[in-house]
Amino acid sequence: MSTAAYLVCDFCYRHCRLKDGEIGFCGVRERSGDTIFTHNYGGLVSSAIDPVEKKPLYHFLPGTNTLSIAMFGCNLTCTFCQNYAISQRAWEAGAQRTYYTAREVVQLARDNRCPSISFTYSEPLVWQDYMVEVATFAKQEGLKTIMVTNGSFSEEALNRISPYIDAFNIDIKGDEAFYRDYCGGSSRPVWKAIEHIAPSKAHLEITTMVMEGVHTKQMISSIGRRLYSAGVQVWHLSRYFPRYKEQKRETSEHFLQEMVKVAKDSQIPFIYPGNSSLDQNTYCPHCKTSLVRRSWVFRESIIDHSHCPECGRHIYGTWS
Incomplete structure (x- = not known):
């Protein structure tokens, strides 16, 4: 069975064209015969x-x-x-x-x-x-x-x-x-x-x-x-x-x-x-109510089922 001159890795935009035994730009993806595999x-x-x-x-x-x-x-x-x-x-x-x-x-x-x-x-x-x-x-x-x-x-x-x-x-x-x-x-x-x-x-x-x-x-x-x-x-x-x-x-x-x-x-x-x-707090973009208070990481939220409790504005995210 003949082996293709090149195989293309489609994991990223580079589309590295690999000869047998070659490793892609990332240093992780390698061709062996008709297969491209991930190291380790x-x-x-x-x-x-x-x-x-x-x-x-x-x-x-x-x-x-x-x-x-x-x-x-x-x-x-x-x-x-x-x-x-x-x-x-x-x-x-x-x-x-x-x-x-x-x-x-x-x-x-x-x-x-x-x-x-x-x-x-x-x-x-x-x-x-x-x-x-x-x-x-x-x-x-x-x-x-x-x-x-x-x-x-x-x-x-x-x-x-x-x-x-x-x-x-x-x-x-x-x-x-x-x-x-x-x-x-x-x-x-x-x-x-x-x-x-x-x-x-x-x-x-x-x-x-x-x-x-x-x-x-x-x-x-x-x-x-x-x-x-x-x-x-x-x-x-x-x-x-x-x-x-x-x-x-x-x-x-x-x-x-x-x-x-x-x-x-x-x-x-x-x-x-x-x-x-x-x-780094989150404020309602409509009424400016403070919705989430943070100090480096999450501390306190008053968001009510993805909405501002003051004006009802939908707040983008997955909150629970």
Whole structure:
């Protein structure tokens, strides 16, 4: 039997064309004969019980914990990566793994009374076969599923994954030049994913890490207008801190506050500062009633069956 010259991995927008024995851009997907497989399938490089607000998700099951898990790998090369030791190819050989079957992950969530499982820390796209297997069992057990992702889906992956995920947090990191200069990628597949997920039944929140001296008011304004046009309801703007190869000074609270003001002009109803001491409470966009009070994580909510108790306005989210 002859072997095809190339096989295409459809896990992300790169569509790596692999010869026999070649490994994809992510360092995780490898071809062997007529099969492309995921290295160290089920080998978790990180797991933890987190407040769901740390994903960040502020409008999805607030006040609950989530079981967070990651396998190794990523399909971007962000110079500021916060989790480079479990995502970037140069660090793969030294990664420490603990192997779990999909059923064992679900049982771990149940044992720790977590109503959800989060696929996070690294980039779940590159180990989506394991993610989908875990999510399948999770949904059978009545658990919710969360994907924290850079959003650079292929069309095939977006269609494959969407039925299994209840809530997404997607990074939109900057404009196209920012992706080219700092991420080794493209914003185009990310926008396609956002525009696909925002009108769907899945919950969606967006995160942008703001780098002082790089992100501008014009960039944030442009991103905000496009997110609003797509139907996005929740946008987190987080402070940058030096990490990995990027050693620019940390973003100041003042600069973040200015960018949040610019973002609010987009008319997205819920905008939050992240990694910050700034006000992260949720207010009714109609009557301005304080609905959720937070100090780093969830503290108190007065939302009444997804509505503001004062004016009756529907509040986007999954609240119980």
